[in-house]
Amino acid sequence: MKILDYFEEIILFITFLTITLITFANILSRNIFKFSFSFTEEITINLLVLLTFVGTALGVRRYAHLGFTLVYDLAGKLGKKVIIVISSIISLALFSILLIYGYEMVQFQMKISQTTPALGMPQWILSLAMPLGALLCLIRTVQVAVTELKQVNKDSSKSQINNENKEIKIAESEEQKGEVKI
Amino acid sequence: ACGGSTSSNGSSGEEKSYNLKMSVTVGEGSTWYEGAKKLADDVEKETDGRIKIEVFSNEQLSGGDSGKAVEGLAKGSIDLTFNSTIIYSILDPKFGVASAPFLFDNLDQVDKVFAGKGGEMIKDLLAEKGVHALGYGENGFRQLTNSKVNVKTPDDLQGLKIRIPGITMYTDLFRELGTDPATMTFSEVFTALQQGTIDGQENPIDVIYSAKLNEVQDYLTLWNYSYDPLVLGINKELYDSMSDDDKALFDRLGKEAAEYQVKITREREAEQIKELEGKGMTVYTPSADEIEVFKETVQPIYEKYESIWGADLLEAFQER
Amino acid sequence: MTAITLFGSFITLIALRVPIAVSLAVSSIIVLFISNGFGSFEVVTDIMYTSVAKFTLLAIPFFILAGVIMDHIGISKRLIDFAQALVGHRKGGIVLVTVLVAVFFAAISGSGPATVAAIGGILIPAMIKNGYRKETAGGLVASAGAIGIIIPPSIALIIFAVVAGDQIPITINRLFMAGIVPGILVGIGLFVAGMYVRNRDIKRGIFNQSQEMQIRKSTSKEKWDAFIRAIPGLLMPVIILGGIYGGFFTPTEAAVVAVMYGLIIGMFILRKRYFKVLYKIFIESAVQTAVVMIIVSAASVFAYIVTTEQIASTVSNVVLGISDNKYIILLLINIILLIAGAFIDAISAFYIFVPILLPIMLQLDVDPTVFGIFMTINLAIGLFTPPVGLNLYVAASMSKTNIIQISRGVLPFIIASIIVLLIVTYIPIITTFLPDLLGVK
Ligand code: NA
Numbered sequence: 001m002k003i004l005d006y007f008e009e010i011i012l013f014i015t016f017l018t019i020t021l022i023t024f025a026n027i028l029s030r031n032i033f034k035f036s037f038s039f040t041e042e043i044t045i046n047l048l049v050l051l052t053f054v055g056t057a058l059g060v061r062r063y064a065h066l067g068f069t070l071v072y073d074l075a076g077k078l079g080k081k082v083i084i085v086i087s088s089i090i091s092l093a094l095f096s097i098l099l100i101y102g103y104e105m106v107q108f109q110m111k112i113s114q115t116t117p118a119l120g121m122p123q124w125i126l127s128l129a130m131p132l133g134a135l136l137c138l139i140r141t142v143q144v145a146v147t148e149l150k151q152v153n154k155d156s157s158k159s160q161i162n163n164e165n166k167e168i169k170i171a172e173s174e175e176q177k178g179e180v181k182i
Numbered sequence: 183a184c185g186g187s188t189s190s191n192g193s194s195g196e197e198k199s200y201n202l203k204m205s206v207t208v209g210e211g212s213t214w215y216e217g218a219k220k221l222a223d224d225v226e227k228e229t230d231g232r233i234k235i236e237v238f239s240n241e242q243l244s245g246g247d248s249g250k251a252v253e254g255l256a257k258g259s260i261d262l263t264f265n266s267t268i269i270y271s272i273l274d275p276k277f278g279v280a281s282a283p284f285l286f287d288n289l290d291q292v293d294k295v296f297a298g299k300g301g302e303m304i305k306d307l308l309a310e311k312g313v314h315a316l317g318y319g320e321n322g323f324r325q326l327t328n329s330k331v332n333v334k335t336p337d338d339l340q341g342l343k344i345r346i347p348g349i350t351m352y353t354d355l356f357r358e359l360g361t362d363p364a365t366m367t368f369s370e371v372f373t374a375l376q377q378g379t380i381d382g383q384e385n386p387i388d389v390i391y392s393a394k395l396n397e398v399q400d401y402l403t404l405w406n407y408s409y410d411p412l413v414l415g416i417n418k419e420l421y422d423s424m425s426d427d428d429k430a431l432f433d434r435l436g437k438e439a440a441e442y443q444v445k446i447t448r449e450r451e452a453e454q455i456k457e458l459e460g461k462g463m464t465v466y467t468p469s470a471d472e473i474e475v476f477k478e479t480v481q482p483i484y485e486k487y488e489s490i491w492g493a494d495l496l497e498a499f500q501e502r
Numbered sequence: 503m504t505a506i507t508l509f510g511s512f513i514t515l516i517a518l519r520v521p522i523a524v525s526l527a528v529s530s531i532i533v534l535f536i537s538n539g540f541g542s543f544e545v546v547t548d549i550m551y552t553s554v555a556k557f558t559l560l561a562i563p564f565f566i567l568a569g570v571i572m573d574h575i576g577i578s579k580r581l582i583d584f585a586q587a588l589v590g591h592r593k594g595g596i597v598l599v600t601v602l603v604a605v606f607f608a609a610i611s612g613s614g615p616a617t618v619a620a621i622g623g624i625l626i627p628a629m630i631k632n633g634y635r636k637e638t639a640g641g642l643v644a645s646a647g648a649i650g651i652i653i654p655p656s657i658a659l660i661i662f663a664v665v666a667g668d669q670i671p672i673t674i675n676r677l678f679m680a681g682i683v684p685g686i687l688v689g690i691g692l693f694v695a696g697m698y699v700r701n702r703d704i705k706r707g708i709f710n711q712s713q714e715m716q717i718r719k720s721t722s723k724e725k726w727d728a729f730i731r732a733i734p735g736l737l738m739p740v741i742i743l744g745g746i747y748g749g750f751f752t753p754t755e756a757a758v759v760a761v762m763y764g765l766i767i768g769m770f771i772l773r774k775r776y777f778k779v780l781y782k783i784f785i786e787s788a789v790q791t792a793v794v795m796i797i798v799s800a801a802s803v804f805a806y807i808v809t810t811e812q813i814a815s816t817v818s819n820v821v822l823g824i825s826d827n828k829y830i831i832l833l834l835i836n837i838i839l840l841i842a843g844a845f846i847d848a849i850s851a852f853y854i855f856v857p858i859l860l861p862i863m864l865q866l867d868v869d870p871t872v873f874g875i876f877m878t879i880n881l882a883i884g885l886f887t888p889p890v891g892l893n894l895y896v897a898a899s900m901s902k903t904n905i906i907q908i909s910r911g912v913l914p915f916i917i918a919s920i921i922v923l924l925i926v927t928y929i930p931i932i933t934t935f936l937p938d939l940l941g942v943k
């Protein structure tokens with residue numbers, strides 16, 4: 001899993017940096033050298049898709065995605081387990097659909113040799129972002145579900161001494177990871 | 183194969199019933215939408231509701247993206263669309279031939295080519311990509327607006343920042359003309375023109391008019407530099423699966439709807455130009471001699487693209 | 503029926519702790535499956551792809567990145583020091599400092615919780631030290647942070663422009679300009695509420711006034727030094743807004759220029775630690791971006807269902823059937839949005855409600871700019887209303903309160919913000935006069 005962490009992080013870092021540099025270089029060239037290569041925007045927006053889906057996978061692992069936890073928090077040990085299993089299955093269903101149909105989309109684009117409008121690049125290469133991201137999301141969802149199920153067992157064995165403190169601790173640890181969301 | 187639609191056996195014997203989805207690029211006030219609506223109404227009426235077409239504006243069926251709409255039409259997740267051939271060039275660069283620079287002098291030439299061999303060849307090309315063309319509509323000749331200078335010759339264009347569609351041919355062309363072309367998503371164009379991030383843009387009159395570009399642009403040059411045809415397309419697999427009667431019905435009503443769209447586009451365009459002028463735009467129509475200068479300037483484009491478009495296809499489009 | 507399936511399954515999934523993005527997509531997929539079977543799932547991937555691959559949305563990662571950079575290189579601390587030096591010694595000065603800094607950081611950051619994170623770490627402890635109760639401190643910072651999405655740059659306003667842009671021409675520039683005055687008004691509302699709480703607590707004897715006087719007045723030299731140190735931060739909004747309205751950049755480009763500016767400033771401030779921090783900044787921003795964009799992606803599928811299944815017209819017929827009085831409908835819509843905002847995030851709310859509500863607004867002749875701004879204020883309030891409020895969670899952990907305590911503490915600020923919300927809703931000129939004055943269309 002360490003390798004997967006690095007894999008995701010490296011993709012995200014390179015992608016984000018590339019988007020930033022291309023966009024900035026474009027402004028410079030337009031304002032200073034009077035030469036616009038804004039046709040590169042089709043690369044940046046496709047990279048944004050890559051950033052989104054790979055980032056989503058890392059976000060799953062970091063518990064960064066927004067959700068409503070009140071029912072879960074109030075549930076007992078068994079209830080928590082049931083909720084973890086059901087919600088994970090639902091997430092897995094979605095990511096499977098994105099993987100399968102994303103792959104079909106890629107195949108179709110290959111078949112009709114669809115290209116990007118400005119650069120004439122094969123669209124399917126860029127579209128791989130979606131099935132790739134979906135695959136990573138699948139792995140991460142399983143990983144997190146297993147971790148959470150273990151955590152529920154551990155917590156209940158220690159008995160719930162101080163719920164209030166625990167809540168704060170969880171919130172703090174999320175804060176430390178810097179997962180601050182809009 | 184027709185994902186966005188359901189097809190089930192109708193009550194009246196062998197006749198199948200259809201609920202089809204159609205996408206157009208622009209909004210509900212447009213001639214595109216009206217043409218699509220006419221097709222939907224006519225088909226529903228003539229089949230007593232057996233075949234229904236629901237029309238969606240602003241490419242809502244593909245998340246607002248025209249390229250994705252064309253892809254969806256080709257694979258069958260969208261049943262029918264009205265899309266420009268410029269968009270189709272993501273499937274094959276040959277579609278760009280219809281928009282070749284200063285190819286047509288007037289609409290009579292356009293009509294002749296599309297009714298003749300040129301139209302047939304594009305239709306064959308579409309069929310290869312999984313699209314059956316029911317007819318050709320019209321976005322119109324693309325015209326130039328800008329905030330700096332009344333453009334009459336290529337000299338006037340030097341150094342202007344012009345927003346163009348993100349297609350390689352246009353980029354090459356506007357470089358050849360001496361401008362500094364920029365691609366930009368259309369939703370940002372108004373702002374960019376207003377703030378002076380770019381100086382001008384090019385689009386058919388209807389787009390210029392409905393986006394109220396006259397509020398941020400002073401000059402309009404009616405140079406008819408690039409023709410922009412629309413394809414009224416239906417997914418070919420869906421079309422092929424239909425009964426012969428239904429095929430004939432779609433071919434007839436599709437052609438009528440496309441012709442209707444062309445007719446109202448042309449009627450409106452004349453009024454819209456007048457209105458734009460009334461709102462303070464300087465409208466300039468270059469003379470035949472001036473157009474000749476432009477034509478000579480863009481000759482290198484023909485040299486570069488003849489091999490891409492194919493000599494046969496270009497010849498069919500140059501036939502007069 | 504379709505509407506009930508869609509919203510019913512969405513709410514059920516949310517209750518089961520399924521992430522909002524997944525809930526949006528899966529409830530849409532359920533409806534798609536019922537009406538078309540498996541054959542239509544390719545629509546899901548198509549729309550999830552294209553809804554993200556949009557140039558206008560590129561501004562979002564850049565504004566997130568700019569905010570994270572500014573926070574990591576200590577710009578927020580410098581801004582706080584400067585505000586403290588100016589007004590910190592007054593009675594209730596820390597309330598004013600908090601609101602001022604929040605308004606100012608809002609002009610750098612495009613997101614609410616990011617604003618809370620940037621300012622809360624220093625200001626919440628400072629307020630508690632000044633004698634305020636911790637839930638008041640947390641509540642004020644949670645609510646003040648929400649100004650981040652009202653004052654430009656704003657991810658929320660970009661999303662509104664994109665979603666509303668399907669129906670009407672509306673520019674990010676106009677929305678950005680329109681958000682300034684209402685955002686400041688919310689700040690004033692929060693300041694008034696904060697002073698009210700302070701005075702109330704003094705009367706009740708639960709406010710330690712002797713602590714408040716510990717901050718002495720700064721000398722001119724101290725003020726000047728604080729100003730100099732705050733300059734890098736103070737310049738940021740000038741670059742962003744000046745760049746956009748001066749015609750140098752589009753909003754997306756302004757965002758990337760802000761990033762570059764932050765990266766260059768960071769090099770001077772962080773020196774040796776720079777590259778290590780840089781990597782962290784990018785990864786953290788990437789995850790934050792993904793959290794936003796995956797909701798954009800999934801919510802677009804939801805909006806597709808709302809459109810293709812004619813849910814929008816069903817709902818609007820119901821709403822317009824209740825009353826034909828514009829003011830009553832506006833009130834009704836605000837109530838619906840406040841309730842929705844209590845449970846879901848702002849971006850989902852835009853994708854779900856704009857396709858439904860915008861046609862109603864146009865029919866009632868409500869200026870779309872005004873609609874965009876009051877809807878944004880509404881959803882900003884949602885950021886600090888329980889049970890689901892991101893700002894609230896962030897501020898609760900910073901103020902070491904639990905969600906129930908902070909919910910009590912934030913109540914006065916919720917009330918104040920709702921009053922401002924109604925003022926902005928019913929007096930459209932507050933929103934429109936600034937963009938109209940400057941001719942921003
Ligand atoms: Na902001």
Ligand code: NA
Nearest residue numbers: 844884887890
């Ligand atoms: Na809330």
